[in-house]
Amino acid sequence: MPEPRTLVRRGRLVRIGAAVAVLLALVGYVVVQYVFGGRAAPRCKVVSGNGDGASYEFGADQAENAATVAAVGTSRGMTERAVTIALATALQESGLRNISRGDRDSLGLFQQRPSQGWGNEKQIMDPAYSAARFYVHLKDIPGYSRLPLTVAAQRVQRSGYPQAYAKHEPDAVLLAAALTGRAPATLTCEGRTADDPGDPAKVRAALVRDFGRDVVPTSGRGGTVTVPVDATAGSAEGGAGQRGWELAHWAVAQASALGIDRVSYGGREWSAANSGKEWRMPGKAGKTGAAGQRGDAGTGADRVRIVLGQ
Template sequence: MLEPATLFRHGRLLRIGTAAAVLLAVVGYVALQYVYGGKREPRCTVVSGKGDGASYTFTAEQAENAATVAAAGTSRGMPERAVTIALATALQESGLRNITHGDRDSLGLFQQRPSQGWGDERQIMDPAYSAARFYEHLADVPGYSRLPLTVAAQRVQRSGFPQAYAKHEPDAALLAAALTGRGPATFGCEGRPAAGTVPADPARVRAALARDFGREVRPSGGQGRTVTVPAPARPADDRASRRGWELAHWAVAQSSALHIERVSYDGREWRAGGSGEWRKVRAAGAAGAGRAAGEVRIVTGQ
């Protein structure tokens, strides 16, 4: 018969062995999920175009919503400052996630309330619609672009915590600079489509462009898996390159949702599945190198 001390040691060793086995099983499961398709959600990163090292990393879902919010602003002629205000507001209200819950009947990116006249539930849960409604209200705020961000956002949102918007301003400003095209090649995503999503389809890319930019952006048919988008100058900015980078960054932000494999513009190319960085390409390189001036080329997956 074992003594009590011996039984204690045996019990302790058994518990340690069991814990180690569970830990190894968890590690193995995570490794297999990563290698064989159950990968973590793709990440996106925006960096400062000033070379000061500032950056912000977030998820593909957040990137998709941020790009839609930015496009809703620029397509209405709103300045970059308005986009910064909108992005900071959505970061505070929902973390740039299109959530179905909130305080009382608040919903969506901006936590808008059907009972307060923002629209019905279906409309508010449409990021393009909710962003457009935010800009409509922001445009009615006198001198909003000169106001502190917290004040401008609060005039629209009427939040119980108005100062909370301030902490998101640096990240929102980085995003706005990239997604309005002012910072070339400053926005990248890993771009791995999530398992179980619908197949790649160039028609979905064209539909998403129409949804976010309206008639102002008219993609051409392209060939096969390619969608070609001319990048005309915006009315308030005669530099077509800014519009081009806005469209290019938008496509990268939508890459996971729309199964976009490559985006090219202005002699640079982004590819899904890598580090997310833009790389220079030769003018006579492979298809998708952006050979034509003022043209964004978007290539969907197989």
Template sequence: MGCVSESTRPRRSLRPRRLRIAVALGVLLAVVAYVVVQYVTGGKGAPQCVVGSGNNTYRFTPEQASNAATISAVGTSRGMPERAVTIALATALQESALRNIRYGDRDSLGLFQQRPSQGWGTEAQILDPVFSAGKFYDHLAKVPGYSRLPLTVAAQRVQRSGFPQAYAKHEPDAALLAAALTGRAAASLTCTSGSTPVRAGDPAKVRAELRRAFGTRTVAGGGSAPDIAVPVRAAAAGSAGPEGATRGGEPPGEGSRDGWELAQWAVARAGTLGLAEVTYAGRVWSAAESQDGWRTAGSGASRSDEVRIRVAR
């Protein structure tokens, strides 16, 4: 038999092989995207939180909710207005997706990606959400007219980011969070436990976190008692904060703004602190029935002068 030259030998088509590679790559990218989404937002049956109502909502994880609640509480305890809280939350959404991460560009760390080398604090301090939020507000308060500036401009004056316009896309979600966590939007934030069992909490730690976030308060119940009563301050409607901005009046007929700030802080932190129930102004949220959100409480739980928190045992 004669030899077949290279020029006349049939060549196997590369198209099927390339198609298989493309399909495999597409499947891999889809799996990676799915894993990322599950990590950030929680998969089916995972605990999650939601703020807002109707089509105007933002869904996020209990970890993100806990950090958002801390950022808000630190701001209001310093007398900062709701606008300042919105700016801080939008900044943290952009910088870390409201996660207290231990990495970033160069030596950036934490919720706001602050850098120890630039004088923001030690690594341990920056990874403390209360400290890092406080440092952000310290710098924001020095920005003249920050409450009247576009959010991107105010945030950039603090952060000095390479992508200052990136903060803008987070403003709607940050505004929803700020309205709930400063108490202006009553019963607008809730969290579900999903299929995850409620873990036991430590009453002493809950009291300590309340004091760290909101400053000195008289908290009823002590020691290992699982029931904690936090008094609600009687604040004048429309009281002014820094920059001349106001926190606004009280939700009509639904308790006070101060009360809803405390109550929704507790719900947002329920997963990290092991809270079983939060009751305020005739409404109750419970981990056992968290899918129902804020429900009407019994007649004996209609007090609006205190927020009652029950720690899971």
């Protein structure tokens, strides 16, 4: 007796669906092999500085953009709350990815529209520019820091889904605490750096691009970039220690893109060789303080040291 047509059709659809799933998995594998030389895309992780176990994991490309958004904010004197609002907005609008498409002519991290006066396409696709434009509009909102995040974000973005920003607030809070330096040693990234040796000139240019010309990085031997910690630069709500951790976390977030091998500050060190692990306190510094000290564990509280891969 022949099978009913419905069952035959259903079986055929199941086989087709399985074939499509296998094909998509194969395409994804090929992309990873081609782009990353057989290695998975690097990941980053931020943990709560309050010891409550909260954490957020995200890609290195997202970390690069998040660090730029935070640095542009503090360099303009914006508060941690402003950075939180900006990060939650970018998480909702683009997933913290600099995308060249969207609804109508929307572009970039914040899905800003050239037709609405946000800038031209090239400008909006520059994360530093688009973040600066977001902060300009946010600053013009009276009492934005006291408003619910969804309200503040919506007054800038005028989105069709204003409540969607709320779900990103917990992750944005963790990111902002780390990237403004208030929560020390809370951001780590896997250490797959660029295949080419790191270029000190590119690191210095990226620092100036994100933080402005108040940052005066210098180069040393062996591809080292040293960044003096100026507590008066940017918002620096928590003083020199917070400023130092802001710069140190920025460097870790940019490690994959800029070929950074090690970052040291306040007696602590992140290294690509210790990929994805917590900041270490090498030598005697490891005996002098617990995780979270603001630049007073050992030496190096007056500068951030960035060592590039060779």
